[in-house]
Amino acid sequence: MAKPAEEKADNLTIEKDVGQGLPPILDDDSFGNGNRSNGGDSDRPINSAVLAMLLFIGAEVMFFAGIIGAFIVLRFGANDWPPPGQPRLPVVVTGINTAILLLSGLTMFKTKRLLKDWHREKILHGLTITALLGALFLAVQGFEWTRLLGFGFTLSSNIYGTVFYTLIGCHALHVLGAVIWLTIVASRLRMNSPAYSANNHVGIKLSGMYWYLVVALWPVLYGLVYFN
């Protein structure tokens, strides 16, 4: 990832825009992408905000690795799985819901492709649809949860309920966060916020990256938790 930077620095002609620009702290980029001030490396291999987002996603993946690891230990340590007398998890409905979330991943993918040429209206449209699909996913999940809770299947009813609500709940919280983020991005875009422009749309890109995370996590969790 950093390899090209290294080569670049090696071949650098020394006098090139050294010390120009202003301290990154005072740069007007809200994502702290102050690298331009630091020797004219606007052409560095990766945007700082994007890199930071990748790192954050790495941390999130490790968090999920922790709870998925816990699930695996408990699931395969149990004699009966699921324990007898438990309600069946809604495999089909959730399957359809999975399709909805995957579709939102696709719409996000298409939206991000529009960023380069800055079709503002189309981007706004794409973000809105993605957020709505996410919200639909959450609504279906919530509906299924209330049904399960109606059967007396709760977080603390037994280990099956515990891992189900923890894993699926954690993911749902992340989807909720991502939907809120997308909504904020979309409404700022709608209001023509100066934060986003043809030259600077890293904020939209970041929300898209995060959206990919929550979409990509879901099939793994669905496969693990819903199929015994």
Added chain:
Amino acid sequence: MSEAAAVKDTPIEHAHQGFLKTYIFSTDHKMIAKQFLLLGLVMLMLGGGLVMLLRWQLAYPDKPLPLIGISETYMETGETETAMDRYWDEQFSKPEKEQSWIATRMPAGVISPNFYNTLFTMHATIMIFFVVMPILVGCFGNFLIPLMIGTRDMAFPVLNMLSFWVAVVSGVIILIGFFVPGGHAATGWTAYPPLSADPTWTGVDWGQNLWCFSLIFLGISSMMGSINYITTIINMRAPGMTFMRLPLTIWSLFIVAILLLLALPVLTSALAMLLFDRMAGTSFFNASGGGDPLLWQHLFWFFGHPEVYVLILPAMGIGSEILSVFSRKPIFGYHAMVYAMVSIAGLGWIVWGHHMFQSGMNPALGTTFMISTMVIAVPSAIKTFNWLGTLWGGNIQFTVPMLNALAFVSMFVIGGLSGIYMASTPVDIFIHDTYYIVAHIHYVVFGGSLFGIFAAITFWFPKMFGRMLGSKLGKIHFWITFAAFNCTFFPMHILGVGGHMRRIANPLQYEFLQQFEGLNIFITMSAFTLGMAQLIFIFNVFYSMFKGKKAEDNPWKANTVEWTAATPPPHGNFAEIPTIYHGPYEYNAPGIDEDYLPQTSQATIATDGNGKQ
């Protein structure tokens, strides 16, 4: 961002930002570094204070503490003799609910068993999470990364500020825990469930919950810091500062940031599960509810082992830096040093099981973990040999930072060698959970990390505060600390060999430990000396901060970029972003008049016939 426009043309002027922005909610990496340092030093005194109480109990089990305890006369005759006697008399006449904080934890000045458990739990928690991490990673990561790679600040200054303040929130939560009913967490810093998962087993309710919350917040703080460090190091190096020209300190901090970023979320997930077990009635770790107590240990040590390297790697980087500077010689095997650290970062993920040999984990796994553990000892050995190589043929100056760095190397050698005993599974059966382990971790974390911290503070003090740290007091502090440290922790190996369990409040309850009473008293006296000696250091730091001799820009004649900045560096660090022409350790290079060669110097090193420098 109108402010940005205003100062666009005067990058240095903006140092005047008012008190709040300069000292409290500063986004300047150097101020944040100092804030972390202050946090760490305050917590160091607290963590050290706790262990003084603990050592008293081990040397004189169930005897009243001096000064605050009841007098012998009172014990024997029931007559009040001292002011404290009257105090205790008054306390005992009250119902338990109304007794003072101290009376519920140390009735009559005798440390209660539960409070003893709290003492070692909080000693470890505070020292690891609120002393070593804030100082080595928080303070020196913040201070050194932008200065050493030649940039003006971190990639995300606001995130940086948040990282500090979240750490403060975490620190405040952990302090509140001391004052909640039921007392603070008392299950060891490892908090093994089911003991930690159900308040009925310890009687501790909110203390343990706050402990969990505090560490979750600390995890968030560390994550923000790590993201910042990694991004800054990858993206903001000055022109010419290639990865293989980075000072080893920066390499170590880079690797530490990666470890923290990936390890702490696993702890966070485990803490969340523990909180669910405690507060929502789940049973992740409760066997009767279908859970598994070993699950916690797996998750905890999966985080915990990388964490151990988080504590020692920065000290390794700092040690390398200082050894090279004061040997006036390039570091021996720079590349080997880097690869050693990288391999530690990789191997650190597959050795966690060596904490669990006796835990009931499948013994077949024990062998696997034993082999991976033996392998991870190799990079540390490589580093040690390279440090020796650095000293060989040098011109060694015994400054205060150098003394501390040398102590770091030699103590780390002992800590590393004692680790081999535990890695060997059959021997571990006996020494697991004994004082042998306590000796080992203290040789690594005190002998390694803390001497690293002393070395770092004394080395970079002039750059941080613009004044020299008093070297006479520095030497006094060093020699007392070095002697008292060894007197405190070396005998713990003997206790361990004798089978002395860790975390017991009263060794005299056991027949086979009677013989160690004298040794325990000796350790306690040494520990008191060690604790007192740190007051010298604290005094020296604060005295020199205001009254020390003014420092030059480069008092040690070192090569790395931070020494080319003004002392102390202004907001924005450099008048001009430097350009880098050399590696960080070109001391006494051929063809150079001075015995050092700043990384920013354009002079060229004479090469020999082989084209090698």
Added chain:
Amino acid sequence: MLDWLPPSISTVGGEIDKFFYVIYYITTVVFFLVAGTMIYFLIRYRYKEGREVKYTHGNTTLEIIWTVVTLVALIVLALVSKPLWSKIKQELPPSSTVVQVTGKQFNWEILYPGPDGMFGTEDDYQIDNLLHVPVNQVVHIKLKALDVIHSFFVPVLRLKQDALPGREIMMWFEANKPGEYEIPCAELCGFGHSGMLGKLIVHSAEDYDAWVKSTWPEN
């Protein structure tokens, strides 16, 4: 330093101690080599105005040598440790004496199956903190925990094993010297952890028979 080891009274204790000694000698030699070299360098190359400094960035051959040597030494150490570990923790030599030990806050609950050799029958004999075993015979311990994690530690047997709630861990030992020994708990188990202490009583063959007779008189 190893004089401080408690006496060993088990068949495997001596073997563990042997490893202890081997590692002790190796690490001591390594330590004195490293520390000696360091002190020699510090004295030999102490600061002198105008001293000629060896300008070198390292030596690849040297790096390879010390990497390979340490790696091989440590791997060999791991491999030779393995058989003993397996013998103690993975194998279970046959035995006619099985005792169930349950850790609970803050006692060891000892349960004998009685003459019928089965747990859960009427002739079970339960007692806190007293573990009677015959000398020179393999004894099986079925280790359990009632509430939190405890650790069954018998220093003289060089034996330690955590007791986990929800699991049964089988382990074995063979004591070869009669006497009374302590069984502390080695894993923090609460405020009474310090002082959680059982007693291992190793009987000679005759004494053990006498104890069995007095405990189950009707047989």
